[in-house]
Amino acid sequence: MAEAPLFRRLCVIGPGLVGSSILRVARARDDIAGELVATARSEHTLERVRALDIADLAEPDAAKAVQGCDGVILCVPVGAYAGVMAHIAPHLEPGCILSDVGSTKGSVLRDLSPLLPEGVHLVPAHPMAGTEHSGPDAGFAELFQGRWCILTPPPGTDPEATAKVRALWERAGSMIETMDAATHDKVVAVVSHLPHLIAFTICGTADDLAQETREAVLRFAASGFRDFTRIAASDVDMWRDIFLNNREAVLEMLARLTEDAQAFGRAIRWGEAGFIEDRIRRGRKIRRSLIEMKQA
């Protein structure tokens, strides 16, 4: 017998790449939500949601959309959370579970907790899955399959609310880890935010070179640079908000990287082959472990 849906009425705020992928998963199964509501700020996005038929209702006003919902998932850039929350908070019903998919988690507690109505459960989540594409057409139901989803419920969160959010992500195909928001922010600063910072920087550096050199860079892009351009093709609003909302952790990791890169540079200058070989070996080892963990 099919399991009862986790949510009677689930609302996705911001049906872009991640939000529309959640809608697609929930649409494809009958054990996540009885009814699906989507709300977006632009009429174009709402029209696409209707055309793709990934929600039962596409409602322009987020305050109306969350009414009667027992689950609400914020899927907008993290810099927009405070504004959206101020708009929806008075309309969230007691017992409702408020979750999100934002890439920074300390900022989520900072922006949502003060406005959280009595009886509404906040269970932040971060699916570690994405592509460089945006918008409702970019989503797909398999996006979360085999990927980690990190939950960061603040101390004192109702365990039943956490269990429901965990079950949602498990049904979407994810593996779950729970940690506090500060640890999450440090981890993603290294594995996601720093690589993006490097990609944006290296593309900017290449772009600053003289026209003649730039042509050569692009012509020979296959050798490593191309991988950076894929990462650097990411959404502007989302990444601006991530850097501004994970400032401490990103700056800490950047300082460590800068020290390590300078040590590498020094080894090159002084011909320290052993140091260079060690760094390359460590890189190869990390790549091998990722492949073994099926995370490559």
Ligand code: NAP
């Ligand atoms: P997306 O495809 O660009 O979709 C963003 C959605 O948020 C759109 O529906 C957009 O509405 C809405 N939105 C944007 N700015 C807004 C504002 N100021 N006020 C209200 N709504 C706004 O983005 P995404 O890639 O799905 O990312 C959404 C969230 O997931 C972000 O918090 C991001 O950090 C997180 N995340 C992303 C990835 C990834 O790789 N992409 C991975 C994990 C987590 P309109 O369409 O109407 O403009």
